[in-house]
Amino acid sequence: MRTLYADHISERLQLMQEGTLQQRLLKCLQAAILEGVFPPESRLPATRDMARELGVSRNTVIFVYESLTSQGYVTARTGSGTWIAATLPESCLQSGETLTAVTANANPLSRLSKRGASLIGHATASPHQWGAFVPGAPDVTAFPHKLFSQIQARLNRQPSVDRLIYSSDGGCPDLRQALAGYLRIARSVKADADQILITEGIHQAVDLVSRVLCDRGDWVWIEEPGYWGTRNLLRINDLKIHPVPVDDQGLVVDLPAGTPTPRMIFVTPSHQYPLGVHLSPERRLQLLALAKRHNSWIVEDDYDSEFRFSGQPYPSLQGLKADAPVIYMGTFSKTLYPALRIGYMVVPKALIAPLRVAASELYRGGHLLVQRALAEFIEEGHYAAHIRRVRLLYQQRRRFLCKLIRQYLGDRFLASCDHDAGLHLVIRLPRGSDDVAIAALALRRGVKVRPLSQYYMQLQHERGLLLGYACVNEKQALRAFGILKSCLTDSGISLC
Structure with missing residues (x-):
């Protein structure tokens, strides 16, 4: 060798x-x-x-x-x-x-x-998807694998032919029906099963709508800062990206004259990624009005809305008004586990037929046996019960991490606009800090965080670190936080 x-x-x-x-x-x-x-x-x-x-x-x-x-x-x-x-x-x-x-x-x-070359050159997907403090990683060990396996085993004994061939109708009908009922109650989404298209996650959904609803060179708006995965998919599909700033009320809708008219607007209104703010009611109405005025599509990424630990949950943007020009996207990657590779879209009725055809042509739908098992998992109440359990678990872990930050770093390091929700929080760093270098130093010492600056398209002065807490128990969090604290001090940052 x-x-x-x-x-x-x-x-x-x-x-x-x-x-x-x-x-x-x-x-x-x-x-x-x-x-x-x-x-x-x-x-x-x-x-x-x-x-x-x-x-x-x-x-x-x-x-x-x-x-x-x-x-x-x-x-x-x-x-x-x-x-x-x-x-x-x-x-x-x-x-x-x-x-x-x-x-x-x-x-x-x-x-x-x-x-x-552009795709490779802008790639930011991390190979580190587990451990302290990987942002957005759920505790995959908390999922009832035995129960889900039993459902799968029973359904797999004598599977029908229609679950063993390609899917061309948008995914398993049973799962679409189960999702329609769940989303109607949990997220105030207005849709029936025929408006739901099963995907292999948010990335495939973004790729699909970008290809079918946009032409090369069209302008799209994204949040600044925002999710790098969406940004890279839009770039690879030859769309022009306009980053729109986010403040403590979410996406800034009232933009100056000369701002390019968007074909699509990508938002995370219930829990902005990565800052954690939510889009205010006034901004939601403004955004819907803007989209109708410019004949634009709003793409609502509702990636982790199930995990709100205090206050009232924010209903979906899609359900706010009848016939809203909104494409609603969700995923089971955060609520169950990422390797399941099942997500979904809720689209206006006028779009469902062409999007189904395009999805079948581009991706060849499958995984129908797993989708049927997931449908039964939802229908029998196991999904809702699992969400309740892990919501309490993640709330406890979040509070413990916040306590460590306040005790050993100080309140100024906690982002003031971050709400009590989600699977990660943001540590704010002083201006002039090199969050990329600090993240690299932490990684060499076995702690996985992500630098906030990498979520911005334009040069800016915001520096910080994203810390995930969902997959980290208190013992692991205490040890990892001690290492991170030493990385901050070794980088010349003054603590409390």
Whole structure:
């Protein structure tokens, strides 16, 4: 295997012309690690062996290995050699420059398209989806897996043919019917089962409406700051993105003259992501009026509205007025578990037929057996019971984390506009703080947070950290918070 490593690097080196030997060797190894050619926790050849097989000096290889170590790509184990890191720092994973450059030079015939390069270059999806303090991660261990498995096993014994073929009617009819009833009561959504389209999550839903309802070059509004996943999907579909600021009442609807007219407006009105504010009643009415005036579609992402821990829940924007130009989106990724890959859309009746056809053409619907099991899970009251249980659990964990922040950092670090809801909270950092560097430092020490600045499109001075609490028990939270506190002080931030 070690010889294969050297062979792979040797091939890449021959196709790279720019830079010194050290720079080219470093780029080749970085790209091989990022692409997974050299798997995590695998051992690199010894510096002497690598130098001999590449025909370079050992000092050159030592320099490159030391650079990789300092950047977090590899770890050096005394007496055991150099090993690829089990998890790479997010700063490495988010940098598309090295990967794109090396890939292009290594094989000119397989260069990425401009669209592909843009997608890779703007990718911000984290490989870290569990543990303290991953934002938005539910406690997947709290789900009643045994009960759900029993429902699935019974339904799978003699499945009907219509659950084993492609779906072309928007998903399992039983699940659409169950959702219509649930959403009508829980979220004041006005829709029947025929208006519901089952998707594989919010990303697929955003991709679908962007392709079907927008032309290349159309303007779309998104929240600033806002969810990077939506932003990247809109970009890859060649839409022009206008970031609209968010204040303590949500999306700022009254914009100055010259603001481009939107074809679509993407909002998270019940719990803005990532700041946590809700769209005020006055703004909701203004937004609906604006959309009707400009013949725009509002896309309402209701990603975690079930988790409100105090006060009255905010009803959906979709149900506020009859015939509202709103496409309502939801997901089971936060309420159940992300790997389930089931979401849904509630669309105006005029759109359901073309969207069903487009979804069938683009994605080929399936997973009907799982969808039928989920329908029964909802119909028998298990879903509502599960929501009640985890709501109390997450409330307790949120309060514990807030207590730690107030005790060890001070009230000024808690965002004043953040409401008592959701699966994460935001720690505000002083102006001039480098939240990206702090997040990278925390990751190297085993704590996973996300920098607030990465959720903005435009340059601004807001700095902070997103901390998820849902999947972290109090013992884990206490330990992880101590590490995060040391990262803040080591970064020169004055605490209380």
